[in-house]
Amino acid sequence: MSTSVAEHGQGAGLSPEHGGHVLRVAGLQSEFRSRRGTVKAVRAVSLELEPGQRVGIVGESGSGKSAFALSVLGLLEPPGYVVGGEVILNGRNIAELDDRQMQTVRGKEISIVFQDPMSALNPVKTIGQQITETIRKHQPQLGKKGARAAAIELLRDVEVPAAGRRIDDYPHQYSGGMRQRVMIAIALANQPNVLIADEPTTALDVTTQAQVLTLLDRLVTERGTAVILITHNLGIVAQFCDVVYVMYAGRVVERAATADLFAHPVHPYTEALLRAVPRPDQLAQGPLPSIPGAPPNLAEVAPGCSFESRCPLGRGHKLCRTEVPVSTAAIGFGSGGATAECHFAKERVAEYLDGDATTA
Amino acid sequence: MSSTESTQAAGNGHDEPAPLLRVEGLKKDFISGGSRMLGRAGNVVHAVDDVSFSVARGETFGLVGESGCGKSTVARCILRLLEPTAGRIVFDGVDIGPLAADEMRRLRRRMQIVFQDPFGSLNPRMNVEAIVKEPLVIHRIGEQHERSNRVIETLELVGVTEQQARRKPHEFSGGQRQRIALARALILQPDLVILDEPVSALDVSIQAQVLNLLRELQERLNLTYVFIVHDLAVAEYFCDRLAVLYLGAVMELTDRERLFRAPLHPYTGALLSAVPVPDPAVEREREHVVLAGEVSDELATGGCRFKARCPIGRDRDICGEEEPALIAHESGHLAACHFPGELHWLVEPSASEES
Numbered sequence: 001m002s003t004s005v006a007e008h009g010q011g012a013g014l015s016p017e018h019g020g021h022v023l024r025v026a027g028l029q030s031e032f033r034s035r036r037g038t039v040k041a042v043r044a045v046s047l048e049l050e051p052g053q054r055v056g057i058v059g060e061s062g063s064g065k066s067a068f069a070l071s072v073l074g075l076l077e078p079p080g081y082v083v084g085g086e087v088i089l090n091g092r093n094i095a096e097l098d099d100r101q102m103q104t105v106r107g108k109e110i111s112i113v114f115q116d117p118m119s120a121l122n123p124v125k126t127i128g129q130q131i132t133e134t135i136r137k138h139q140p141q142l143g144k145k146g147a148r149a150a151a152i153e154l155l156r157d158v159e160v161p162a163a164g165r166r167i168d169d170y171p172h173q174y175s176g177g178m179r180q181r182v183m184i185a186i187a188l189a190n191q192p193n194v195l196i197a198d199e200p201t202t203a204l205d206v207t208t209q210a211q212v213l214t215l216l217d218r219l220v221t222e223r224g225t226a227v228i229l230i231t232h233n234l235g236i237v238a239q240f241c242d243v244v245y246v247m248y249a250g251r252v253v254e255r256a257a258t259a260d261l262f263a264h265p266v267h268p269y270t271e272a273l274l275r276a277v278p279r280p281d282q283l284a285q286g287p288l289p290s291i292p293g294a295p296p297n298l299a300e301v302a303p304g305c306s307f308e309s310r311c312p313l314g315r316g317h318k319l320c321r322t323e324v325p326v327s328t329a330a331i332g333f334g335s336g337g338a339t340a341e342c343h344f345a346k347e348r349v350a351e352y353l354d355g356d357a358t359t360a
Numbered sequence: 361m362s363s364t365e366s367t368q369a370a371g372n373g374h375d376e377p378a379p380l381l382r383v384e385g386l387k388k389d390f391i392s393g394g395s396r397m398l399g400r401a402g403n404v405v406h407a408v409d410d411v412s413f414s415v416a417r418g419e420t421f422g423l424v425g426e427s428g429c430g431k432s433t434v435a436r437c438i439l440r441l442l443e444p445t446a447g448r449i450v451f452d453g454v455d456i457g458p459l460a461a462d463e464m465r466r467l468r469r470r471m472q473i474v475f476q477d478p479f480g481s482l483n484p485r486m487n488v489e490a491i492v493k494e495p496l497v498i499h500r501i502g503e504q505h506e507r508s509n510r511v512i513e514t515l516e517l518v519g520v521t522e523q524q525a526r527r528k529p530h531e532f533s534g535g536q537r538q539r540i541a542l543a544r545a546l547i548l549q550p551d552l553v554i555l556d557e558p559v560s561a562l563d564v565s566i567q568a569q570v571l572n573l574l575r576e577l578q579e580r581l582n583l584t585y586v587f588i589v590h591d592l593a594v595a596e597y598f599c600d601r602l603a604v605l606y607l608g609a610v611m612e613l614t615d616r617e618r619l620f621r622a623p624l625h626p627y628t629g630a631l632l633s634a635v636p637v638p639d640p641a642v643e644r645e646r647e648h649v650v651l652a653g654e655v656s657d658e659l660a661t662g663g664c665r666f667k668a669r670c671p672i673g674r675d676r677d678i679c680g681e682e683e684p685a686l687i688a689h690e691s692g693h694l695a696a697c698h699f700p701g702e703l704h705w706l707v708e709p710s711a712s713e714e715s
Binding site: 278292 | 426427533534535536563564565566567568569571572575576590592593594596597598630631633634635636637638639640641642643648650651654669
């Protein structure tokens with residue numbers, strides 16, 4: 001077994017073959033401009049998604065995860081701008097498309113479910129009108145009647161009770177959970193290859209959240225839809241995702257298969273984040289290990305590692321203060337292919353390997 | 361010491377000193393959809409329906425439930441920010457119901473609240489010093505100089521520096537704003553602090569900071585907390601005893617250990633099962649009980665209020681006919697269910713160690 005640690009840029013897939021990606025994002029950069037300066041919200045983020053795969057993006061507010069999603073979809077609006085990188089969807093770079101061309105892609109090849117279904121739905125149109133609009137836009141051959149039938153079918157599929165009747169209701173007549181089901185129905189109406197779900201259950205109660213996640217799980221499995229799930233909730237990631245990307249200060253600081261990430265977090269931020277969550281299955285003892293300080297201001301990116309000032313390992317280290325860590329592949333444990341942007345990645349991996357060797 | 365009359369209303373059979381707070385048979389109705397002008401009566405919504413519990417000094421009592429369960433309404437009734445429809449709130453032996461406005465104002469010094477939204481609850485035009493000082497001004501406590509000193513001391517307590525006190529709320533992050541809101545609540549040196557989802561709007565790493573601070577302050581100042589929370593992991597971490605509310609009523613009430621390790625009510629079980637555990641190995645093994653329907657579903661008349669969604673009682677006659685009373689199934693473990701404990705094996709098969 002190889003226990004060496006190699007350094008290279010982001011881009012190594014978690015699967016051996018490279019051609020099989022339905023979505024490949026390379027070096028995506030976005031920023032928000034204001035009179036007070038430019039906030040570099042997404043700083044060269046790369047991501048790969050295979051057909052049917054579920055990738056989770058975890059991060060706290062301001063980590064750039066939502067800006068990333070909007071950038072991928074070409075939905076970032078001024079003062080936000082995509083300033084670099086490629087978004088290869090089904091083999092072509094959609095970052096180069098203009099608005100009109102993007103409209104033929106969005107909703108058909110890739111779509112999104114937002115956190116707040118009330119503001120994403122039009123309050124003066126019925127649920128049925130909003131679903132059929134989406135269907136007819138990409139499948140005009142269906143006609144009015146056909147689209148309505150398809151919309152009822154979709155509502156049934158997302159388990160809205162009495163779909164045939166409730167299709168003519170307005171959004172306010174639906175509960176929060178039901179509205180989110182409608183959003184999922186709209187997003188999946190044209191069988192996209194990729195679904196981005198941005199905090200899809202954050203506004204919902206926990207029992208409703210469980211319903212919606214179970215539903216989403218079934219739908220994407222049946223259709224073979226690849227999913228990027230953006231969330232701050234580590235429990236949802238553990239339950240739903242194959243691979244996890246951890247974002248901090250606009251960067252992907254760690255990427256790993258879900259089981260590996262939770263068992264062997266390489267980046268100190270990932271570890272701190274995992275430890276800061278009270279766990280429902282363990283009675284807590286003593287104070288929660290919190291992360292001191294707050295994330296950096298991305299209008300004035302300091303040299304070095306963005307986590308340095310909060311990092312239990314790197315705080316005060318010259319290297320961490322002055323040099324941006326490169327993405328380091330963690331080779332030798334778990335299912336392989338994990339990367340972390342940390343100067344201590346090699347040591348951390350070696351420690352885990354020692355630990356595994358002694359417990360084995 | 362004040363009144364030592366014992367009450368079974370709170371269901372606490374222990375031989376304990378008088379609780380700081382007793383809530384007895386609390387009811388709060390709202391009228392929805394009515395209109396005086398159109399002469400429409402509207403529907404009565406029982407937002408809080410016969411809720412009783414007591415909170416000991418220095419304890420953290422959790423009110424847990426999903427949106428619409430009535431937990432925030434209970435909190436507002438305790439402070440008499442809302443007038444209860446029925447029931448009694450007894451604070452340190454005093455029934456606050458009949459108190460006149462000025463007496464109530466004086467008592468409220470000792471009972472403070474911190475709200476969820478640190479963005480909406482701080483006046484954006486005032487600087488932090490003025491915000492934290494305001495309660496002293498309102499209650500006419502101390503002189504100018506004394507007040508300023510107390511503000512600085514209190515801010516220090518929550519980790520905000522004197523220099524930062526000149527700034528306005530928008531210059532602070534969510535976590536820091538919550539510290540400021542806490543300082544404003546603590547400056548009156550209250551006995552009871554009601555925390556209404558104090559960390560729900562915060563990021564995980566900041567949430568841990570604030571929870572730790574709340575713990576530390578509780579120990580230092582001997583505070584009693586009523587903690588309103590929908591996040592069960594936070595509830596488990598933070599609360600000594602808890603009540604689970606569903607549609608305005610208490611479904612289960614017990615200490616943390618029993619509630620999370622051996623829940624008796626199927627709603628509690630389902631809630632616990634619905635929370636995703638941040639551990640893929642655990643997640644793979646777990647059985648998830650996914651409830652049918654939603655909380656907002658209309659309350660059918662008669663029977664258990666949870667029956668429509670209940671995984672064990674949905675088809676049972678007694679659950680449809682008779683509302684189960686909240687009774688003690690073991691000492692200090694109350695549940696309102698005809699079949700207490702039945703769901704448990706389904707939820708956490710590995711955690712059901714006998715003690």
